[in-house]
Every structure is written in structure tokens, then in C-alpha cells.
């Protein structure tokens with residue numbers, strides 16, 4: 242009240258919208274935007290239900306997630322993570338097939354997922370994928386081909402099942418950019434009919450200046466929810482949805498923060514899991530570019546698992 246005049250205030254835009262405007266104008270770093278939004282999400286005060294406001298959904302163990310999630314591939318992944326006490330995915334970005342297989346054989350006991358970029362292998366042969374599948378069976382991990390499909394449905398279908406790589410015959414998981422619309426998912430899904438395969442949507446990226454943010458990321462979430470039978474989660478930099486049926490996998494992870502000369506941005510396993518809500522951390526050079534990759538993998542596995550245990554206390 243001012244004098245005898247009563248004023249009523251209501252907001253014209255949300256804090257998230259303000260953050261988006263500042264980010265689009267180049268005034269705020271996307272990383273700060275994502276973290277602030279995540280903070281808001283985690284600390285939301287529900288006015289209508291304020292007595293329950295402090296009751297956050299209880300975090301589930303990997304074992305609990307394996308029994309409550311509905312997608313068989315997601316169940317399998319959480320079972321592996323529980324059994325091997327590992328949320329570590331190795332990005333095996335090497336160009337020689339023997340080197341890849343030897344590395345995977347040594348590091349396999351510590352991994353829940355092996356991520357490949359099959360098109361950087363210089364001596365690719367179908368035998369390589371047979372040997373990789375043998376190692377997946379020997380060490381109990383899933384294979385994720387980081388192909389990032391991004392074309393119309395019929396093209397991605399051919400790229401997934403055909404060509405020299407025949408990705409659908411050996412990869413458990415692939416990923417896709419949501420940019421073409423959900424035809425990209427429908428095309429991949431058709432090629433995977435009747436198999437236990439899954440797709441991750443690239444909802445956010447670790448690289449500086451990524452356009453995958455705000456409404457684009459929201460669109461990716463909607464697409465995932467519309468295709469729950471095949472989309473098993475996201476490549477992302479923050480927790481996007483409070484549903485363990487969608488596995489959040491975060492690349493750009495190293496034991497110390499920083500970046501590379503081509504725009505990659507690193508965060509620690511603790512930051513990725515505890516602050517940003519990742520389920521799986523994806524690590525490449527942090528392990529491969531060391532003198533002792535086995536020791537490095539153990540370090541990442543232990544750091545990732547410790548952060549997961551810590552997250553259960555929240």
C-alpha cells in the first residue's frame with residue numbers, strides 16, 4: 242500500500258528467461274547459465290505445497306534403478322554399474338584397431354561403457370567389431386558408438402545399418418542430434434526394431450559456444466519423452482529430467498578443470514556427478530593421454546563412484 246493505493250506485483254518473466262536473454266546477448270557464459278538453472282531447479286520453493294517443499298525425490302542406488310526402470314537396456318546398464326561399481330565410460334579415441342582392442346582389454350574391468358568413434362579408425366575391418374563385442378562379453382560393458390546422427394530419417398537408417406560400419410550390428414547405444422526433428426529417432430528405431438538397442442539425444446555439448454541450449458535442450462527432452470522405448474537418455478552437461486529411465490551421460494571430464502585449444506571444456510568427476518547430476522562420466526584423454534591408462538582409469542572409476550555414493554546422501 243502506498244497511501245490508500247494498493248499495488249499488486251507479478252513477474253513478467255522467470256529468472257530462467259532472464260538468464261537465456263543474457264546468454265543470447267553474450268553477457269553470460271552458458272556454463273554459468275546451466276549451473277544457475279540447475280540450482281534454481283534443485284532449490285525451487287513450491288508455494289502451494291510449502292509443507293512438502295523440503296521433500297526432494299530420494300536418490301536411488303544403481304540396484305534400485307535397475308529394478309524400477311522399464312527399458313531393458315537401461316536396466317542392463319545400471320546392473321553393470323552396480324556390479325562393477327563404475328559409472329565410467331571410456332572414450333577410446335584411438336585410430337588403430339589393435340591399439341583400441343588392447344586398451345579396452347586392459348581397462349575393461351573398470352568400465353561400464355566403451356565409447357567409440359568408428360570413423361576415425363584407419364584400419365577398420367568387420368573383424369574389429371567382432372573382437373570388440375567379444376571384449377564386451379568378457380568384461381561386461383556396453384558399446385556406445387558416438388556417431389551423432391543428424392540427418393533425415395531414411396538417411397540415418399541407412400547410415401546406422403549399412404555402409405562399411407554396420408553400426409546397428411555391434412553397438413548397443415548410439416546418439417543423435419535432435420536438430421532434424423524426431424524423424425531422426427524414427428529412422429534409427431526402424432533399423433533397431435526387435436533388438437535391445439538404445440539412443441541418446443545430444444541435448445547439450447561440452448564445447449564452448451555450443452548452440453545446444455535453452456529451447457533446443459527443452460525440445461530434446463520432449464523428443465526423448467515421446468520416444469521412451471528407444472531414447473534411453475542424453476549427452477548433456479546438467480541434469481535435464483528427474484527420471485532414471487533417462488541416463489545422463491556427461492563428456493568433457495578430467496581430474497582437473499580446464500580445456501583444450503579447440504573449445505573442449507573440462508569439469509571434474511565430482512562437478513559432473515554431484516553438481517550437474519550426471520549418471521555416467523565420459524573420459525577420453527584424461528585416461529588415454531597418461532603414462533599409465535589403467536591406473537588413470539582406476540582413479541576416474543573411484544572418483545566417479547565416490548561422487549555417486551555422496552549423491553545418495555542428498
Ligand SMILES: O=c1ccn([C@@H]2O[C@H](COP(=O)(O)O)[C@@H](O)[C@H]2O)c(=O)[nH]1
Pocket residue numbers: 332334358387445446447448476492493494505523524525526527
Ligand atoms: O558434448 C560432447 C559430446 C561428445 N564428446 C566426445 O567425448 C569425448 C571426449 O574426449 P576427451 O578426450 O575426454 O575430451 C570425445 O570423443 C568427444 O567427441 C564431447 O567431448 N563433448
